[in-house]
Amino acid sequence: VFGHGSVSVLDGGLKNWLAEGHPVTSDCSKPERRDFQAELNQSWVKSFEDVMENIKTKKVQVVDSRPAGWFQGTEPEAKEGVLPGHFPGAINIPFTCFLDSSGKYHNTDTLGKLFKEAGVDLKKPLWASCSLGITACHVVLAAQRLGLSDVGLYDGSWTEFFQRAPPEYIISEGGGKKV
Numbered sequence: 001v002f003g004h005g006s007v008s009v010l011d012g013g014l015k016n017w018l019a020e021g022h023p024v025t026s027d028c029s030k031p032e033r034r035d036f037q038a039e040l041n042q043s044w045v046k047s048f049e050d051v052m053e054n055i056k057t058k059k060v061q062v063v064d065s066r067p068a069g070w071f072q073g074t075e076p077e078a079k080e081g082v083l084p085g086h087f088p089g090a091i092n093i094p095f096t097c098f099l100d101s102s103g104k105y106h107n108t109d110t111l112g113k114l115f116k117e118a119g120v121d122l123k124k125p126l127w128a129s130c131s132l133g134i135t136a137c138h139v140v141l142a143a144q145r146l147g148l149s150d151v152g153l154y155d156g157s158w159t160e161f162f163q164r165a166p167p168e169y170i171i172s173e174g175g176g177k178k179v
Contacts, residue, residue: 001045001153002038009141012104019102033099046127046154048164055088055169060125062087063118065095065135066158073172079131080164085172090129095138111142127152132159 010017018024055059066087069075071092073085086092097114100106106114115122126148128139133155143151154161162170 001041001148003041003172004038012033012102013159016102016104039076043150044152046152048134048154048156048160050152051087051154051161052111052165052169053130058089060127060152061120062090062127062154063115063120063136063139064090064092064158065128065130067094067096067137068074068092070131070158073174077158079159081168082131082159082170084174085162086158086172087161087165087169088171091118091120093120093139095130095135098138098141098142105142105145108146111146114142115146122146122148125150125152129154129157129161 014024019168051062054062064071067075070077070084071086071090071094073083075084077084098105098111105111112122122143122171126139126143128136128143128151130136133153136153136155136157140153141150
């Protein structure tokens with residue numbers, strides 16, 4: 001999002017790196033100093049106002065990566081003062097669905113099926129959301145692995161939306177937001 005093109009993800013984390021016998025060291029290294037000019041790609045960052053507009057226009061699909069119970073409103077949210085639920089039009093694909101039992105990303109065929117089975121058309125614009133804009137990055141990465149390069153992230157996510165949206169925009173099987 002800040003223009004750094006050389007980014008990698010350790011698929012499966014350190015646990016799998018070690019399990020696969022890759023080297024690690026406790027030695028400290030001092031990387032060579034380099035200058036980097038950060039430049040925000042604002043088109044990848046979505047705001048509350050963007051989401052409210054999209055609820056009206058329905059131009060963009062929004063995938064929410066929270067656990068199903070949080071999304072549906074049947075299990076408590078992790079953040080105090082925020083009730084579970086979702087905003088109109090959101091599609092739930094819990095972030096854990098993108099990973100296999102070892103914590104590695106599924107292959108592209110499986111990732112494509114996950115999106116399709118959830119009703120996401122990867123030929124249409126896509127944004128990601130979650131509780132705080134963190135696990136939504138799994139949606140962005142999975143979509144990028146499938147060739148999409150312009151997936152936006154609503155970094156305020158459900159926490160901001162719940163706090164700012166009128167009650168009629170809160171969908172929850174658990175009762176939602178009180179007026």
